[in-house]
Amino acid sequence: MADITASMVKELRDKTGAGMMDCKSALNESGGDMEAAVDWLRTKGLAKAAKKAGRVAAEGLIGVVANGTAGAVVEVNSETDFVARNEQFQKMVSDIAAIALANNGDFDKLLAAEFPGTSKSVQDHVTEMVGTIGENMNVRRAGYISVSEGVVSAYVHNQVAPGLGKIGVLVGLESNGDKAKLAELGRQIAMHIAATNPLATRKEDLDPSVVDRERNVLIAEAKESGRPDNIIEKMVEGRIRKFYEEVVLLSQTFVVDPDNTVEKAVKAAEADIGAPVNVVGFVRFALGEGIEKEEADFAAEVAAARG
Structure with missing residues (x-):
């Protein structure tokens, strides 16, 4: 019997979306042949989720x-x-x-x-x-x-x-x-x-890098005014206080x-x-924050349907 490794099980699971134990059984049944294992899962109806696994879920x-x-x-x-x-x-x-x-x-x-x-x-x-x-x-x-x-x-x-x-x-x-x-x-x-x-x-719980980034942006904006550095410093500190009030x-x-x-x-x-x-x-x-959603191109879909 072929030596079925954890990495092989993971690879098959990633390919098919089938459960871990089902993937292990498929590899055992197919003697470790990855493509044969995929086919085995398909015949059992266990890989029916695979083609859906790449679609964006947001x-x-x-x-x-x-x-x-x-x-x-x-x-x-x-x-x-x-x-x-x-x-x-x-x-x-x-x-x-x-x-x-x-x-x-x-x-x-x-x-x-x-x-x-x-x-x-x-x-x-x-x-x-x-x-x-x-x-x-x-x-x-x-x-x-x-x-x-x-x-x-x-x-x-x-x-x-x-x-x-x-x-x-x-x-x-x-x-x-x-x-x-x-x-x-x-x-x-x-x-x-x-x-x-x-x-x-x-x-004090704020990520220091977030505060530093905000401060750098405010300094750059303030320097555009052409005012002296001591005035810029006071302007920036005032805006940082406002930033804290917001976040x-x-x-x-x-x-x-x-x-x-x-x-x-x-x-x-x-x-x-x-x-x-x-x-x-x-x-x-x-819900869905940070997930890039696919934007459907409706005109392209219509053109493809006509073709």
Whole structure:
């Protein structure tokens, strides 16, 4: 019998989109011949997802789940928004979000975990669903946040079913105060995060390279004015403060209470909650962000159809 290596199994899986164990069986049956293994999978109907695997999947759903002191968020993509309205797909995304929570948001563990009601991994179940539903699909990413004491609040924007929508946000608040009031504050902050898309919770959490890049742009712009260096320095520092107000959560104007920053609103809420509140952090997923979508050339399609 041919020696079937892990790299051979991976190559066949990449070619066909079939499950890992199915690929291993195909290679064993074909004596390690890659093309024969592809044909074996095709005859078994196990490679039916392969031709769909190259298509861009930038639609789908964000799934969010929180259980009090922890929460997880996942993005599961499909090719069309139509699939996002499919109850079978929605159930799958909800289950995947629950599995992500159980695995503390660890992406590799999520993909390898057993999907409920099957003997397959999450990864293999999704591949199987590609053939069932008829579109390319994939689990793109997972996020997680937890607090030792307090709440993790969730918010889903453009919700199509409980915990499923186009934007998902988790925010962690540490406090030993009133849990119900803390949860409501957390929900308001999560809604704010969905609307404003901050880059970090605090100034010190910002990636220094992001600040340096912004500073360099502002310096170059200020020098165009021809003003002295000492004036330019003050101009740039003022604009950097404005930049922080735009991208740092606690420095942003609170959309729920425009007279206050988020930081001041949290401080003001502490009296009602009955204890200090610390915003630990947040996770925000927006569907399809960063994915390059294929732009259809309608005129070219018409011309091709006529030809």
